Amino acid sequence: MSVVDEPVSIPLDSIRMEGNLSIPDNATGIVVFAHGSGSSRLSPRNRFVAQQLQGEGLATLLFDLLTPEEERIDAITAQLRFDIELLAIRLVAATDWLLQRPDTNHLDIGYFGASTGAAAALTAAALRPDNIKAVVSRGGRPDLTKEPLENVKSPTLLIVGGRDTPVIGMNEWALDRLRAEKELRIVPGATHLFEEPGKLEEVAALAGEWFTAHLGSQQ
Numbered sequence: 001m002s003v004v005d006e007p008v009s010i011p012l013d014s015i016r017m018e019g020n021l022s023i024p025d026n027a028t029g030i031v032v033f034a035h036g037s038g039s040s041r042l043s044p045r046n047r048f049v050a051q052q053l054q055g056e057g058l059a060t061l062l063f064d065l066l067t068p069e070e071e072r073i074d075a076i077t078a079q080l081r082f083d084i085e086l087l088a089i090r091l092v093a094a095t096d097w098l099l100q101r102p103d104t105n106h107l108d109i110g111y112f113g114a115s116t117g118a119a120a121a122l123t124a125a126a127l128r129p130d131n132i133k134a135v136v137s138r139g140g141r142p143d144l145t146k147e148p149l150e151n152v153k154s155p156t157l158l159i160v161g162g163r164d165t166p167v168i169g170m171n172e173w174a175l176d177r178l179r180a181e182k183e184l185r186i187v188p189g190a191t192h193l194f195e196e197p198g199k200l201e202e203v204a205a206l207a208g209e210w211f212t213a214h215l216g217s218q219q
Helices: 044-055 068-077 084-100 116-127 164-178 200-212
Strands: 001-013 015-024 028-032 059-063 107-113 132-138 157-161 181-186
Touching: 001 059, 001 068, 001 084, 015 044, 015 068, 015 084, 028 044, 028 084, 028 116, 044 059, 044 107, 044 200, 059 116, 084 107, 084 116, 107 116, 107 200, 132 200, 157 164, 157 200, 181 200
Parallel strands: 028 059, 028 107, 107 132, 132 157, 157 181
Antiparallel strands: 001 015, 015 059
């Protein structure tokens, strides 16, 4: 399977968000990544998961939720990374951009959110209920979601490390409030970043199963 990789620049008002779009042959869907606080499109964990999803025939879009100037400000204040509404608006902008491109507008869209990026993904999914066909959260903070979780219509998979005790509780809280198809999977022995041997592979496998089950079903 060949994959076409393209650096992209997504416009939104007066800014542009830099990203990387990868489309395998005969892609069955596309997964948009929302990185966690203090991270970027170059996150090695998200890039690893993206490569695994591409192997499953899914296109991926990794992009920077903050501009370089905003990242410099955020390095001092640590505020923008927790501005879930701002991040969700940018996810929606990336979604609309994909829906306008001839090479992606036919693909079902899913979100993969990590840490605070998961809150942005769930918020954006609630704002675009007809467009987002699935959400996967890795070590996410769904408790920070700015739209009622009851408004999320996308099938949602919550993945948490078995040793990430506080975040397990946050995800159990969210699971109770989600009304869409939902599942919580706890990866035994994993901490928040899934840095232990083989744990990120488990995350990628779970995400791949979820997305392939929910993206491209109408094609």
